[in-house]
Amino acid sequence: xxxxxTVVMPQEKVKSSIAKxxxxxxxxxxxxxxxxxxxxxxxxxxxxxxxxxFKGARVVNISFLTHVTSFxxxxxxxxxxxxxxxYLIVMTMVIATPIGVGAAVYLNExxxxxxLVSIIEFAIETLAGIPSIIFGLFGMVFFGATxxxxxxxxxxxxxxxxxVLPLVTKxxxxxxxxxxxxxxxxxxxLGTGKWHMIRTILLPSAMPGIITGVILAIGRIxxxxxxxLFTAGSAKILPASFNDLxxxxxxxxxxxxxxxxxxxxxGEYDIAFGIAVVLLVIVLEINILTKVLANKxxxxxxxx
Amino acid sequence: MEKQTKIxxxxxxxxxxxxxxxxxxxxxxxxxxxxxxxxPSGCGKSTxxxxxxxxxxxxxxxxxxxxxxxxxxNIYGEDVDTTLLRKKIGMVFQQPNPFPMSIYDNIAYxxxxxxIKDKNKLDRIVEESLRGAAIFDEVKDRLKKSALGLxxxxxxxxxxxxxxxxxxxVLLMDEPTSALDPISTxxxxxxxxxxxxxxxxxxxxxxxxxxVRVSDETAxxxxxxxxxxxxxxxxxxxxKDKRTExxxxxxxx
Numbered sequence: 001x002x003x004x005x006t007v008v009m010p011q012e013k014v015k016s017s018i019a020k021x022x023x024x025x026x027x028x029x030x031x032x033x034x035x036x037x038x039x040x041x042x043x044x045x046x047x048x049x050x051x052x053x054f055k056g057a058r059v060v061n062i063s064f065l066t067h068v069t070s071f072x073x074x075x076x077x078x079x080x081x082x083x084x085x086x087y088l089i090v091m092t093m094v095i096a097t098p099i100g101v102g103a104a105v106y107l108n109e110x111x112x113x114x115x116l117v118s119i120i121e122f123a124i125e126t127l128a129g130i131p132s133i134i135f136g137l138f139g140m141v142f143f144g145a146t147x148x149x150x151x152x153x154x155x156x157x158x159x160x161x162x163x164v165l166p167l168v169t170k171x172x173x174x175x176x177x178x179x180x181x182x183x184x185x186x187x188x189x190l191g192t193g194k195w196h197m198i199r200t201i202l203l204p205s206a207m208p209g210i211i212t213g214v215i216l217a218i219g220r221i222x223x224x225x226x227x228x229l230f231t232a233g234s235a236k237i238l239p240a241s242f243n244d245l246x247x248x249x250x251x252x253x254x255x256x257x258x259x260x261x262x263x264x265x266x267g268e269y270d271i272a273f274g275i276a277v278v279l280l281v282i283v284l285e286i287n288i289l290t291k292v293l294a295n296k297x298x299x300x301x302x303x304x
Numbered sequence: 305m306e307k308q309t310k311i312x313x314x315x316x317x318x319x320x321x322x323x324x325x326x327x328x329x330x331x332x333x334x335x336x337x338x339x340x341x342x343x344p345s346g347c348g349k350s351t352x353x354x355x356x357x358x359x360x361x362x363x364x365x366x367x368x369x370x371x372x373x374x375x376x377x378n379i380y381g382e383d384v385d386t387t388l389l390r391k392k393i394g395m396v397f398q399q400p401n402p403f404p405m406s407i408y409d410n411i412a413y414x415x416x417x418x419x420i421k422d423k424n425k426l427d428r429i430v431e432e433s434l435r436g437a438a439i440f441d442e443v444k445d446r447l448k449k450s451a452l453g454l455x456x457x458x459x460x461x462x463x464x465x466x467x468x469x470x471x472x473x474v475l476l477m478d479e480p481t482s483a484l485d486p487i488s489t490x491x492x493x494x495x496x497x498x499x500x501x502x503x504x505x506x507x508x509x510x511x512x513x514x515x516v517r518v519s520d521e522t523a524x525x526x527x528x529x530x531x532x533x534x535x536x537x538x539x540x541x542x543x544k545d546k547r548t549e550x551x552x553x554x555x556x557x
Contacts, residue, residue, distance in 0.1 A: 190413060299450070300404060
């Protein structure tokens with residue numbers, strides 16, 4: 001039956017004009033729907049940011065940024081928390097970057113594709129999706145109690161290392177994957193050893209991806225609270241002197257987000273919003289920095 | 305005067321897993337000459353080229369039987385250092401593949417790998433290599449600029465210069481002009497004529513006219529078999545094998 005129908009078709013075909021422009025109802029509806037969604041998404045974001053800025057901007061001033069809250073001196077400030085955040089970033093990344101990059105190089109350049117590699121990759125993906133409070137629990141018990149590091153920046157940093165490793169590894173690995181094979185065979189064809197080739201060609205080419213991973217990891221550290229509360233603790237004093245800089249790593253130190261949490265729980269909303277403004281600015285800067293650095297190190301763009 | 309044999313291949317078989325990609329290949333490649341490999345896609349000519357500097361080692365499932373000798377040394381011998389082998393047998397690829405660094409650093413890459421650090425010496429090698437690849441005049445004012453900014457034809461000559469910089473004996477070229485325009489192709493072909501005065505050149509090409517123009521000897525490959533190997537003039541004028549004749553007269557491929 002069907003085949004008959006198609007055979008008769010040509011005879012029944014009427015000439016149709018293409019000059020019949022009309023707006024289809026579904027098109028218009030769909031347009032309105034997606035337009036509203038986009039507006040809503042942007043409006044929410046702008047709304048939150050302006051609300052936080054409105055509430056918090058007047059709290060933020062030089063004194064707020066350079067003093068530590070103290071009842072004795074009558075000062076209110078987050079200098080200690082800013083310093084602790086910096087400590088945690090540096091301590092975490094100094095450990096996480098080489099391990100993460102190393103793991104990515106192994107997975108992409110040395111390991112033979114197969115079951116083991118898939119398992120490792122799956123583990124890394126899973127690690128990235130674990131709720132951070134679980135890292136906090138593990139960090140507190142393992143680094144804090146078993147290692148005896150207690151509530152300290154080291155306990156917090158080592159916990160964060162576990163959390164950000166997947167970010168660094170994954171970004172580096174993706175970046176290595178995009179390095180053309182022609183670079184690899186080109187270098188090997190000149191009699192280059194594998195490690196030399198990786199060091200001189202692959203890692204420089206993958207640099208934008210590595211930097212992206214590192215900066216995303218820093219963003220994660222800045223934004224983390226659950227995993228830090230019971231590992232790095234919540235102390236907010238500054239290192240007493242230059243000589244105490246190293247000693248500080250063995251002491252408890254609360255980051256900005258921890259202080260934000262504590263201020264909220266104590267009902268100090270002014271301070272909480274002030275910290276929120278500082279955090280927003282930091283996150284914005286991190287995002288800009290990512291773009292700028294990734295561009296700067298992009299060897300392909302240098303050609304132009 | 306008869307030229308010496310540079311590379312001797314005897315009873316070479318190569319398998320990719322279960323696929324018998326090269327079947328009992330025998331060949332003597334003469335020094336300071338251009339040898340061309342022709343044949344349809346997938347005939348094994350590129351695979352054979354890569355066995356000559358062991359680039360196939362990078363592929364996991366490859367198994368190789370037979371003998372390949374460079375200057376009477378077995379290149380698949382147990383104590384062979386592939387780094388040194390590839391220093392002696394350089395390679396130029398189908399797609400120009402300069403590294404994402406300056407022209408100077410591209411050329412100096414090989415010599416640096418092999419331990420040359422002296423600035424003056426490197427300067428000299430870079431200039432000589434670029435001259436050897438007939439591109440020095442075009443790039444001498446922009447040696448510190450990225451090699452990726454050059455045209456495809458220039459990039460390919462940079463890659464040739466990069467291969468020359470480690471002072472190889474043999475230069476393997478895997479369809480070096482197939483990604484280039486006719487003018488760049490002509491320049492590379494001219495260059496091959498120059499190169500063979502100092503180097504043994506082996507070139508894989510899709511283009512039979514190119515084989516006729518540049519090579520002294522030609523080998524015709526078909527589904528993993530080396531069908532015929534002869535002086536280029538003779539192979540194209542008086543093919544001995546029916547399959548060679550069919551191919552060069554354009555009946556297939």
